[in-house]
Amino acid sequence: MNTVKIKKLILKNFKGIKKLEIDFKKVTNILGENATGKTTIFDSFCWLLFGKDCKDRKDFEIKTLAPTGEALHGLEHSVEAILEINGEEVTLQRIYAEKWTKKKGLADKVFSGHETTYYINQVPTKQKEYNEKVAEILPDSTFKLISNPLYFNNLEWKKQREILLQIIGDIDQENV
Known part of the structure; x- marks a missing residue:
């Protein structure tokens, strides 16, 4: 990034x-x-x-x-x-x-x-x-995420999950 x-x-x-x-x-x-x-x-x-x-x-x-x-x-x-x-x-x-x-x-x-x-x-x-x-x-989508507080909430839940998992990276069962 x-x-x-x-x-x-x-x-x-x-x-x-x-x-x-x-x-x-x-x-x-x-x-x-x-x-x-x-x-x-x-x-x-x-x-x-x-x-x-x-x-x-x-x-x-x-x-x-x-x-x-x-x-x-x-x-x-x-x-x-x-x-x-x-x-x-x-x-x-x-x-x-x-x-x-x-x-x-x-x-x-x-x-x-x-x-x-x-x-x-x-x-x-x-x-x-x-x-x-x-x-x-x-990228356009990254710009919207950091500049528009409503953007994330208006995404489909699957896309929200994908973004959150991207942010936190690999996580094992124990840390969940």
């Missing part, structure tokens, strides 16, 4: 947060009133690693919204984390941006979808390689 420490988390245009850098110390508290961004910070880290929010939804809004509720166009939405994995520093970054293309015969560019780009240690990476690196660092 890897030892993973979050050293820094950088959000740009993620949901309602324009720009935020968090330097994590040995103990870092994220506190605040309701609707001040605590869940957004957790969502950003989940999205960086797994492309989902903290409720395990892939289809959630990460774009910054105008007061009218419309998404602001032309912004690059990004989350970057500097992690320490077994003493080695690794930087992961995921960027979500709109694609605008100029079609032949038209004067203006036209919105043609979104694009997500991935970086490992500032090197552009394909999604498959990025996902493999994240899984090598911390």
Whole structure:
């Protein structure tokens, strides 16, 4: 099992947060009133690693919204984390941006979808390689176990038993 420490988390245009850098110390508290961004910070880290929010939804809004509720166009939405994995520093970054293309015969560019780009240690990476690196660092199921207090209780009892036996290792009849 890897030892993973979050050293820094950088959000740009993620949901309602324009720009935020968090330097994590040995103990870092994220506190605040309701609707001040605590869940957004957790969502950003989940999205960086797994492309989902903290409720395990892939289809959630990460774009910054105008007061009218419309998404602001032309912004690059990004989350970057500097992690320490077994003493080695690794930087992961995921960027979500709109694609605008100029079609032949038209004067203006036209919105043609979104694009997500991935970086490992500032090197552009394909999604498959990025996902493999994240899984090598911390599998999705392990992340949920350590970050969501409700996850274990919502598992089927056989899966709960399997996890508990994995944690305690070999046990003989006498110790039972």
